[in-house]
Amino acid sequence: MPLELLLLEDDPAHVELCRRVLDRRPDEYRVSVVDSLAAARLWLGAHAPDLILADLRVPDGSATELLERAGPALPVVVMTSQGDQDRAVAAMRAGVLDYVVKSPEMFRSLPEIIARALRSARHVRDRLAAEASLRESEERFRQLADHIDAVFWLYEIAGGRLIYASAAWERVFGAPVAEALADPGTRRARVHPDDRAEFDQHLGTPDPDRPRSASYRIVTPGGLVRWIEERTFPILGPGGGAHRVAGLATDVTARRTLEAALQHAQRLDALGRLAGGIAHDFNNMLGVINGYAAVLMELRRGDETVVQYAGEIHSAGERAAGLTRQLLAFSRNQVIAPVRLDLNQVLTNLHRMLARMLGSGAELVYRLGPEASEVRGDVGQMEQVAMNLVVNARDAMPGGGRVTVATAHTDLLPGEGFGGAAVPPGAYVQLTVEDTGCGMTPDVVARIFEPFFTTKEVGKGTGLGLATVYGIVKQAEGHIQVQSAPGTGTRFDILFPRVGGLKAHCDAPPVVPALRGGSEVILLAEDDAQVRGLLHRALTDLGYTVIPATDGEEALTAARGGSIDLLLSDVQMPRMTGSALAQHFRRLYPTACVVLMSGYIAEGPREQLTAVSDALVPKPFTTFSLANRIREVLDRRGRAREVGSGNR
Missing domain, CATH: 3.40.50.2300 (Response regulator)
Structure with a gap:
């Protein structure tokens, strides 16, 4: 198929010279002739030529104007009667494929000029296609990088600076991307001081044969601490050495929090099984001790000394039994009698006792919700939860302060967490006990529910109070979290599954029957x-x-x-x-x-x-x-x- 050529020329003599050469090869060229830019544009609206041969100057303008709309994709060879270097340079910059000076030799050489121009046109098309493909690839990458949760970044080793960061940077690191790109030290300044040595090693001289992984903390401008997991890949330069590093940084704070909560729960569960097993063995021994002490008192009723000593044994056994009950409460293996009860009513009945426990130097504030707070649990255990938390608050305020006891209805939606732990959605009653005491360090908070762990002096506490609270809450299918920091006090929040339709449970005073046997x-x-x-x-x-x-x-x-x-x-x-x-x-x-x-x-x-x-x-x-x-x-x-x- 012959090549489609457009000849833009207003000089009939030059048109004739061109046609004389080209018409000799009808199998190779099909030539259309126009004498103005307007006519050329009209023709181009209906045709797609393989090449345009154009006089530089025509009555209505310059041939380079054709390129202003079509761009370098339009294949144009400019012919001129004047060999002006500046004009040639300007034409080439405008995007023409070639610039030739009209002469008898030039007209005779048109087939070679056309072949050379077509080769250049192919190169131009290939280059434009490559550039378009590159732009498309970059756009796809940009869209991908900007829509993933992780941060993709590029780091230049020689300059020691960040040269690119995806849009997630601001969300993860809490600072504008422009700030990190402008100041090389900004990123390192965000790293937690304890993790900077590992961070520096992570970004040091990369191994060209393998990627690296690291975990570190950052501190956002708002003071939030986040955990980052990062994987880096070396980018090799022409000489084979790494000259850039690409990285993918993921915010894993939520996952770390859940993992820590799970590990904490597993540790407490293991301690609970251990405590429960110990309590089981002690219960058997204490049953024997208390039982034979009672038998001894009955058999030697007339001997006051024996009865007194046996009574002391029995009293000590009862105190030891109280400790095992606390251990069993922590292990959630205590035998209980759960009923439906109004938590507000239980707390109201306890108000006077809790106030006495706090003493005159502390203020007890009740903020009970107006609605009935009905839950399922053991009345005695619910009372023990409140008393243990208030006692803990009292001991944290040796100089006095305020303890607030509050209840409220809370509804958790699917996916909504509670204290970093996954909690089933549903209706709950929230019990909050908050104090204005000395607060606790994170290390202490992490261990407060462990049995026998205490920060009090020897003889001042068993370390079972909060462990008992934890066990009771878990046995009632509840959830507990604590918030505390040195100097800011402590707050315990507990969720109990809410039930409805019943009034507050009230226990009648127990009637102790006379001891009776039988013949069965x-x-x-x-x-x-x-x-x-x-x-x-x-x-x-x-x-x-x-x-x-x-x-x-x-x-x-x-x-x-x-x-x-x-x-x-x-x-x-x-x-x-x-x-x-x-x-x-x-x-x-x-x-x-x-x-x-x-x-x-x-x-x-x-x-x-x-x-x-x-x-x-x-x-x-x-x-x-x-x-x-x-x-x-x-x-x-x-x-x-x-x-x-x-x-x-």
């Missing part, structure tokens, strides 16, 4: 020999027939040999747990009673234990309380049988 047959399953011996003696003295067993399997064997009225079993035993024994026992004796004993429940949910038993008795207990509980369960079964026989 009791199957006793307890792996601790001392506890088993104590219970065997106490129940036998009350008139019961007791069949002792050292574990669940032995108890089942004994159960198949006769008639049994009640199974009394520990929950935690080797070979077979108390709940498994109760299930097997129920199949053998569907109408018999089951009482389970435990001070530490690590096996399954409590609902499973209550489903297979008539009563769950917490350890340590007194033989008096256990005997009355057994009698109550047996009497309730007797009344149920009477009602059943009457209906028949």
Whole structure:
């Protein structure tokens, strides 16, 4: 296919010279002729020539004006009768492919001039296409860099300066990009002082063979501390050495906070399991100590000295039992009696006691929400949470101050966190206890819920107060966070799942029944020999027939040999747990009673234990309380049988 040529020439003689050469090659060229810029523009509106041969000066202007709209993509060769160097330079700058001076030799050489121009045109097209591709690539990169959460940056090693940073820079580092580009020291100044040595090493002489990774903290102009994870890649220069560094910086503060919260929760959970296991063993020993102390006081009732000494043993045992109860509260394995209660009512009933605990040097302020704050929990435990937090506040204000106790309804939306931890969305009652005391350092805050951790002097505290609070809150399916800093006081915020539709729970004063025994047959399953011996003696003295067993399997064997009225079993035993024994026992004796004993429940949910038993008795207990509980369960079964026989 012949090349499409446009000849712009107003001199007919020159037109004739050009056509004389070009028309000899009709297979190579198809020539169209115009004599003005206006005619050329009109022709170009309908055609796309391979090349334009144009006289530099035509009546209505200069041939270079064609390039003002079309740009260098339009292939133009300028012909002129005057070989003026300045005009040639100006024409070439305007974008023409070639500048030739009219002469007989030039007209004869038109095919060679055209071929040379077409080669230049191809080079121009390739260059323009490459530039367009580069611009498109840069635009794609810019859009990508500006829309990712991470910061992409380029650093020049020789100049020691940042030469590019994506739009996320301002959001992550809290400062304008222009500031970082203008001042090389700005970026380093943002790095936390403790991390600057590692940062300098990270940006030092890069290894050309591999990327680097680093984690460091920055401090924003607003004082926020953020964790940055950064990966850098060397960019090699012509000589093979790294002359620039590309980096990707990601703000991982939220992830670090969640990881720290998870690690803290896992550490507390491990401590809780340890504390619960220790408390279980202590409960067995304390049950024996307190039980035999009570037996000794009963047997030697007339000997005042023995009774006094036995009473001191019993009193010390009760105090030790209080410590194990706190350990079990922390481990969330305490046997409790949860009810629906109004937290506002519980706190209102405690106001006078809390005020006395604070003393005259401190002010107690109540800001209870106007709406009912109904939650599910154990009344005594809720009281203990409030008292422990107020005592902690009092000890933080030796010179006096103010303690604020507040409640409010809080609704968490999906994805909304609480104290850096993921909390299920829903309706909550928030309990806040805030003081104006000395506050705590971050290191202390990180450990305050650990059992036996205390900053008080020896003998001034057990280190179980806040650990107990933590365990109670978790056992109630709640969440707790603390905010504190030296000199700014401390604030505890607790979320309890909110329930509705009930009035405040009020406990009636307990009625203590007289100790009563019976003549029923009791199957006793307890792996601790001392506890088993104590219970065997106490129940036998009350008139019961007791069949002792050292574990669940032995108890089942004994159960198949006769008639049994009640199974009394520990929950935690080797070979077979108390709940498994109760299930097997129920199949053998569907109408018999089951009482389970435990001070530490690590096996399954409590609902499973209550489903297979008539009563769950917490350890340590007194033989008096256990005997009355057994009698109550047996009497309730007797009344149920009477009602059943009457209906028949």
